[in-house]
Amino acid sequence: MKKLFVTGMILALFVSYGYAEMGGMQEGMGHGHEMMGNQKSRIAKGRELYHKHCSVCHGENAVGQDPGHPMGGPGPEGKIIAPALNGSGHAWHHSTEGLFNDIKEGSDEKDSSMPAFAKILSDEEIHLIIDYFQSLWPEKLKRRHPGH
Numbered sequence: 001m002k003k004l005f006v007t008g009m010i011l012a013l014f015v016s017y018g019y020a021e022m023g024g025m026q027e028g029m030g031h032g033h034e035m036m037g038n039q040k041s042r043i044a045k046g047r048e049l050y051h052k053h054c055s056v057c058h059g060e061n062a063v064g065q066d067p068g069h070p071m072g073g074p075g076p077e078g079k080i081i082a083p084a085l086n087g088s089g090h091a092w093h094h095s096t097e098g099l100f101n102d103i104k105e106g107s108d109e110k111d112s113s114m115p116a117f118a119k120i121l122s123d124e125e126i127h128l129i130i131d132y133f134q135s136l137w138p139e140k141l142k143r144r145h146p147g148h
């Protein structure tokens with residue numbers, strides 16, 4: 001009788017463990033799905049913020065102030081042209097952290113109009129904007145930025 005009880009306990013343990021595993025897996029899968037949905041809404045929010053704060057200089061869809069000069073560089077009046085952020089400029093040479101700092105602290109070039117956004121945007125909003133313009137990068141470049 002005692003033996004039967006022990007076997008029963010072990011079985012019960014196995015069954016509940018199995019359930020927990022399945023539950024965990026389903027949760028994991030649900031999470032993955034949510035992440036994808038999340039990424040889409042992050043990009044949408046980032047796009048909105050981009051158009052509000054950045055497109056005046058970096059152009060519609062991040063093609064740069066002068067799409068003929070996606071790398072930026074000195075402009076006609078000595079002012080630096082805002083480079084493309086869409087992957088045709090050289091923003092993708094920077095790590096995500098580097099981009100974050102560029103945006104938060106602004107440019108230290110003296111002829112640059114790139115403002116510091118530390119007081120205007122939250123860290124999270126800056127990340128949303130980065131997610132947006134990185135989403136415009138060709139797959140090849142995205143792979144150089146694992147995690148994005």
Ligand code: HEC
Nearest residue numbers: 053054057080081082083090091102103107109112113114
């Ligand atoms: C008033 C014009 C202006 C606005 C507004 C502006 N930028 Fe810039 N940005 C520039 C210029 C000019 C440069 C080039 C600066 C340099 O080379 O020092 C630049 C450079 C950058 C760089 C570095 C790119 C590279 O290839 O090195 C990033 C990233 C960037 N801006 C992101 C943003 C984001 C994101 C916003 C909006 C939140 C924004 N900028 C708003 C003018 C602007």
